[in-house]
Amino acid sequence: MAGxxxxxxxxxxxxxxxGKAVAAASRAAGRGSGSVIGGRVxxxxxxxxxxxxxxxxxxxxxxxxxxxxxxxxLIAEALRAAGPVVSNALGANMPxxxxxxxxxGSDAKFGVIEVDEKYLAGxxxxxxxxxxxxxxxxxxxxxxAAETRMLAENWREGLAGSKAVVVANCDDPLVVWAASSSPxxxxxxxxxxxxxxxxxxxxCGGVMQRPGDDWFCGxxxxxxxxxxxxxxxxxxxxxxxxxxxxxxxxxxxANKANAASSAAVAAVFGVPPQVALERMYQVQAVAGxxxxxxxxxxxxxxxxxxxxxxxLETFSLIDPPPAPVIxxxxxxxxxxxxxxxxxxxxxTRLTGHPIFVIGDRKLDLAVRLEVANQHFQVCDNLDQxxxxxxxxxIEVIANYxxxxxxxxxxxx
Numbered sequence: 001m002a003g004x005x006x007x008x009x010x011x012x013x014x015x016x017x018x019g020k021a022v023a024a025a026s027r028a029a030g031r032g033s034g035s036v037i038g039g040r041v042x043x044x045x046x047x048x049x050x051x052x053x054x055x056x057x058x059x060x061x062x063x064x065x066x067x068x069x070x071x072x073x074l075i076a077e078a079l080r081a082a083g084p085v086v087s088n089a090l091g092a093n094m095p096x097x098x099x100x101x102x103x104x105g106s107d108a109k110f111g112v113i114e115v116d117e118k119y120l121a122g123x124x125x126x127x128x129x130x131x132x133x134x135x136x137x138x139x140x141x142x143x144x145a146a147e148t149r150m151l152a153e154n155w156r157e158g159l160a161g162s163k164a165v166v167v168a169n170c171d172d173p174l175v176v177w178a179a180s181s182s183p184x185x186x187x188x189x190x191x192x193x194x195x196x197x198x199x200x201x202x203x204c205g206g207v208m209q210r211p212g213d214d215w216f217c218g219x220x221x222x223x224x225x226x227x228x229x230x231x232x233x234x235x236x237x238x239x240x241x242x243x244x245x246x247x248x249x250x251x252x253x254a255n256k257a258n259a260a261s262s263a264a265v266a267a268v269f270g271v272p273p274q275v276a277l278e279r280m281y282q283v284q285a286v287a288g289x290x291x292x293x294x295x296x297x298x299x300x301x302x303x304x305x306x307x308x309x310x311x312l313e314t315f316s317l318i319d320p321p322p323a324p325v326i327x328x329x330x331x332x333x334x335x336x337x338x339x340x341x342x343x344x345x346x347x348t349r350l351t352g353h354p355i356f357v358i359g360d361r362k363l364d365l366a367v368r369l370e371v372a373n374q375h376f377q378v379c380d381n382l383d384q385x386x387x388x389x390x391x392x393x394i395e396v397i398a399n400y401x402x403x404x405x406x407x408x409x410x411x412x
Contacts, residue, residue, distance in 0.1 A: 012052050015045035016103045023100060035088075039096030042103065050095060053102035054127035057086070057111040060265055061127065061164075063120045063155075064135030065148075066310045068093065070250065070286045071135060071258040072114040077283055078266035078276035083109030091287055094119050095126075110269070117151050121158020131268045132159065133167045133261055135190065137174040138197045139341060140307040148197045152178040167264045169257075170227045173215055177202035177222070188264050189213075189230035190257040193316075194309035196344065231260040236273055238263070244273040249284045254313040288407045292393070295410045296386050299393045300326075302412065304403045306335070308344040314397055321352030324389040326382070328359035328402035335400045339364045347372040353395075356385040359402045382409050 008016065023038030031037075042049050060079070062072045069091045076087040086105020088098055093114040102111055115123045117137070124132060134155070137148045155178035159166065168179035170187040174197065179185050191213075192198070198215075199208055206219025216223035228239040235243040236259065246259050259280055266276035285291040289304045305314040318325060331337045339361050347369055355376035357365050362378050369376045379385040386394065398406050406412075 008052055009046075012046050012049055015042040015049050016053075018042060018045055019100060019103060033090060033092070035090070035092045035100035036094070036096045039092075039098070039100035039103075042099055043096060048126075050099045050102065050123070051126045051128075053099065054111055057102070057105075057108060057127075058269065059111040059113060059127045059129040060131045060133065060269075061113050061115050061120065061124055061129045062133045062135070063115045063117050064133075065117065065138045065140045065307060066313065067135050067254060067258050068114045070255060070283075070289070071133065071262055072112055073283050073286050074258055074262040074280045075133070075265050076110075076112040077279045078262055078271055079110045079112060079269055081266075081271050081275050081279055082269055085110045085112055087112040088114055089287075095123060098123060118154075120155055124158060124162060124164070129162075129164045131167060131265055132162070132164045133265050134175045134179055135169055135258070135261055136172045136192065136309065137178070138194055138307060138309040139344070140336070148174055149202055152202055155179075156181045165268045167261060167268065169261065170225045171213070171215075173198040173208060173222075173224075174202055176225060185225075186229065186264055186268070187225045187227040188261050189227035190260050191231060191253070193254070194312050196308070229260060229264040231257050236260045236263050236277065238267070238273050242273070244277055246277055247281050249281060250286070250290055252313060252317045288403070288412050291412055293410045293412050296383065298386055298389070298391075300386070300396050300410060301393060302403065302406060302410075303395060303397045304400070305397050306399050308341055311345045311397070312349075315346075315349040318353075318395040318397075319393060322354060322390070323392060324354045324356065324394050325350060326356045326358060326385045326389070326394060326396045327365060328357075328382075328396070328398040328406060329362065329365045330360040330399060330402040330405070331364075332360070332401045335402075342368045347374055350374055354390060356388060358382060358385050359398070359405075382406060 019038040019042030022041045023034030026034030026037050076085045086108035088101035093116045152174040160181035166179045166182040166185045169175045169190040171192040201217035203222040204220040206217045209218050230237040246256050263273045263276045292301045303314050305311040331339050357378045
């Protein structure tokens with residue numbers, strides 16, 4: 001990957017080879033893609049490997065609470081118009097998974113990398129990115145992640161003085177606070193449906209005023225910056241005021257917002273909006289999300305929702321009542337073991353839908369639905385839930401590990 005001008009050191013080559021061997025062994029043993037364990041081994045052998053692998057790439061980092069994986073895919077598709085791309089498309093977004101992904105892209109020009117919010121500052125330090133996309137920050141994995149204000153502060157300190165062009169959502173006050181330490185920011189009006197994590201000013205703690213789509217702090221004057229890119233209905237407005245139509249196979253307003261941010265990133269690398277947006281149409285599903293699968297003679301649409309902001313966006317996608325909805329929630333390590341976030345989700349939006357509840361924490365979810373006056377049935381597993389659903393397409397909404405369980409069960 002480092003090209004002829006600067007070949008990898010013998011140690012780095014050994015680390016890459018060993019990592020790939022361990023990953024292959026893990027795959028052969030049926031333990032997943034092997035990318036994380038392979039990356040861990042490679043980094044043990046050469047702790048500077050991530051930086052070495054990134055040194056001849058134009059790197060884009062994508063971080064957010066929601067939409068990272070999809071936006072990474074959209075940017076990767078857009079940049080393929082300008083050259084080969086290497087990307088961690090399957091969402092292994094901590095340093096080991098990122099290292100593994102880059103080790104597989106020897107002829108790439110661009111590295112498009114999804115990064116877990118907690119690791120953004122460190123990965124940015126190692127990879128010297130040309131562009132960093134910041135989409136949103138909201139509560140997630142309550143037992144693992146610091147509260148959102150602390151994450152924003154971590155980003156702000158980690159990105160201060162960065163040479164990267166930061167493409168940031170001006171509608172999320174926490175993202176604006178984080179990005180404002182960078183000297184080169186492109187502001188995108190991508191919208192913010194979930195506002196409950198940004199009611200106080202991240203700068204001074206004052207109460208945020210939100211007239212219409214605007215926001216500002218009445219205490220210290222911290223306010224929404226003027227965007228140069230914007231999502232406007234089904235179009236992206238570029239800095240010249242031209243409106244470019246968004247044609248996606250992915251559903252919902254959130255994905256149009258992801259496309260708007262992706263078009264702004266592509267422009268940093270000289271790919272025009274029209275070309276970028278046309279290429280994004282190729283993306284049909286992202287790691288199984290939005291896929292419609294056949295199961296027990298029914299059509300199941302698989303939707304991922306990991307936190308309150310994600311559930312809110314997902315509810316806006318589903319077919320109207322009386323479309324049946326299956327909800328599945330786990331609380332394993334990758335989900336966060338604290339399920340108190342269920343109380344932040346407005347489940348009254350499901351009124352009129354027949355609801356079926358499965359997953360490790362189905363009883364936690366059942367209590368929440370009871371309080372929200374929803375009609376639901378608790379089921380033992382997906383098979384039973386599908387059999388109890390009335391005919392027609394079934395919307396299946398699950399959090400992270402529950403979603404992986406569902407994909408395995410339906411053979412997706």
